[in-house]
Amino acid sequence: MVHIRQLDPTASPLDYFGYELRRKREEAGLTLKQLGSVLFCSGSLIGQIETTLKVPTRDFAERLDAALVTDGYFSRLVGLVLRSQLPTWFQPYADMEAKATYISTYQCQLVYGLLQTKAYAAALLSVDHPDRVDEMVAARMERQRVLEREQPPALWVVLDESVLYRMVGDRDVMRGQLAHLLSFRNNQSVHVQVLPYSVGAHTGMMGSFTLLRFEEHPDLYYCESYDQGHMTANPQVIRERSVGYARLQAGALSPEDSADLMARVMEERYGAEVA
Known part of the structure; x- marks a missing residue:
């Protein structure tokens, strides 16, 4: 039976x-x-x-x-x-991210989750969660549906230049990821800037962080460690990190120059020919 x-x-x-x-x-x-x-x-x-x-x-x-x-x-x-399927400690942030009207993030090591390809996400997640890659990638792709809304949030991403060179997966994965970032070149809602090595010491050296803005909620600041996320609406923290983010944007390449750099790295380091 x-x-x-x-x-x-x-x-x-x-x-x-x-x-x-x-x-x-x-x-x-x-x-x-x-x-x-x-x-x-x-x-x-x-x-x-x-x-x-x-x-x-x-x-x-x-x-x-x-x-x-x-x-x-x-x-x-x-x-x-x-x-x-998202980590329990990350779910409160994901809920607020989905409601935000403006997202500004600085990423010092990785491509921001909303802009990762499936292959890039799988390569990342397989390091610590080899037995749960499929469901965790599916969850990450589900997060990205926020960018497909009729009125998506405005997303500003500042990536440290090292993100372009850090090999996640293999050359094909990185080529696909950089091509995906370049696909937003003319997108009115998504803007990607690269913070070049030449900037030297900067206000983001404490680590990656994100600022969320809403129509009906206070602004939020978010950062995370290995097993937990920290989210606060403390006005002083919001003010300091907002100023810090503005300084990062000022030091970063323009979206156009950032796209040119990504295209050059994709061609020279990962073997792609860019038209």
Whole structure:
């Protein structure tokens, strides 16, 4: 006799998704294999998602809605599922990031999460979480949907020049990541500047940080350590870091010159030919 794992839909968003998938599938009179053939995947994958062994992607949820005619139900639910895959300490920041109307960030080591490619994110996450790469990458890509809104936030990113040279993954990964950054060259909402080595000592040497602005909430300052994030609306901190960020922008290359530098690094260091 086959043992069917019983799920508690109140345990987590992932459990609720699996519970509802099984319920809707059985309601439609479909076996795992039958639904898998409709979704162009294996019945085993359906079963793994139903029992929370696999995390659904947004593409899977959208195809599921179409197959079961559920009017976007799973597409809405998958956002909660993917958000729950973020580290617990990071989720409060992700919630506020999604509500911000203006995001300004200085990154001293890595490309900001909202601008990472899947391959770059996977290479990063595989270092410390090799067994959870797929779901954590999916969660990071879900965060990026904020840039696809009809009215996306204004995003200003200052990257230390070292970010362009630090090999994350391999040459192909870095070439793809720099090409992705260059794709925002004419974007009205996303602006990327590079802080060159020639600036020397600067106000961002304490580490990466982000400032969030909102229409109906106080401004927030955010930074993080290895296992925790620090977020504050302290007016003095906001004022000091806002001035610090303005100084970083002033010392950085213009968005146009930054794009030229990224294109040059992509060609010379990572072997791409830029038209």
